[in-house]
Amino acid sequence: MQPKLYHIAHVDRLPSIVADGCLWCDAEVVRRTPAGTTIGMSNIKQRRLTTLTLSSQPGVHVGDCVPFYFCPRSVMLYLIYQANHPELGYRGGQGPIIHLEADLHQVVAWANQQGRRWAFTLSNAGSYFFEDRCDLARLSEIDWNAVQTRNWQSCKDGKQAEFLLEHSFPWNLVERIGVHSRATFQLATNALPVNGHRPAVDIRTDWYY
Numbered sequence: 001m002q003p004k005l006y007h008i009a010h011v012d013r014l015p016s017i018v019a020d021g022c023l024w025c026d027a028e029v030v031r032r033t034p035a036g037t038t039i040g041m042s043n044i045k046q047r048r049l050t051t052l053t054l055s056s057q058p059g060v061h062v063g064d065c066v067p068f069y070f071c072p073r074s075v076m077l078y079l080i081y082q083a084n085h086p087e088l089g090y091r092g093g094q095g096p097i098i099h100l101e102a103d104l105h106q107v108v109a110w111a112n113q114q115g116r117r118w119a120f121t122l123s124n125a126g127s128y129f130f131e132d133r134c135d136l137a138r139l140s141e142i143d144w145n146a147v148q149t150r151n152w153q154s155c156k157d158g159k160q161a162e163f164l165l166e167h168s169f170p171w172n173l174v175e176r177i178g179v180h181s182r183a184t185f186q187l188a189t190n191a192l193p194v195n196g197h198r199p200a201v202d203i204r205t206d207w208y209y
Contacts, residue, residue, distance in 0.1 A: 005101065006100065024167075025065050025166070066165045066169040075124075076160075122142055177199055177201045
């Protein structure tokens with residue numbers, strides 16, 4: 001298996017990601033307050049920061065990690081698209097949201113080399129009940145049919161499996177940026193460094209609702 005990883009962010013967060021050379025975990029975002037729009041649900045973010053920990057990596061809170069899904073078109077993106085969830089402060093829709101794509105095996109190899117802890121979950125790491133693993137030999141425990149389906153109402157939990165990397169995620173491991181429209185394509189392209197890592201930017205309407 002060669003799974004890809006997907007982190008969603010508002011395009012206006014991209015300049016600070018490029019400038020810092022990484023994506024920060026929520027614990028660091030709270031501390032650093034980087035420029036750009038926050039798109040998550042604050043109560044769930046708080047729970048991930050203070051309550052939810054990884055059983056496979058003792059002492060690590062979910063909020064100490066940069067989160068990725070194993071698919072584009074996530075359940076979270078659907079909530080952003082609907083823009084009517086009472087706990088979602090962001091109301092700008094999916095148009096400005098970008099997908100940062102990376103390769104799971106490449107990321108794990110980097111993390112192991114750096115001594116950086118990581119894990120994957122079998123469901124939403126923002127819930128009170130989830131299982132996590134830190135052994136790639138157990139990837140088959142993820143419900144890959146749920147991850148890849150476009151009709152996830154009956155398998156919502158499995159669809160929300162996550163990959164978590166402790167502390168920060170290096171910008172140079174982002175392989176591609178998927179965007180919704182020509183306008184967001186332009187904003188994303190303009191945010192890329194003149195010199196340095198410039199992943200491909202693709203308009204991928206199939207990654208959106």
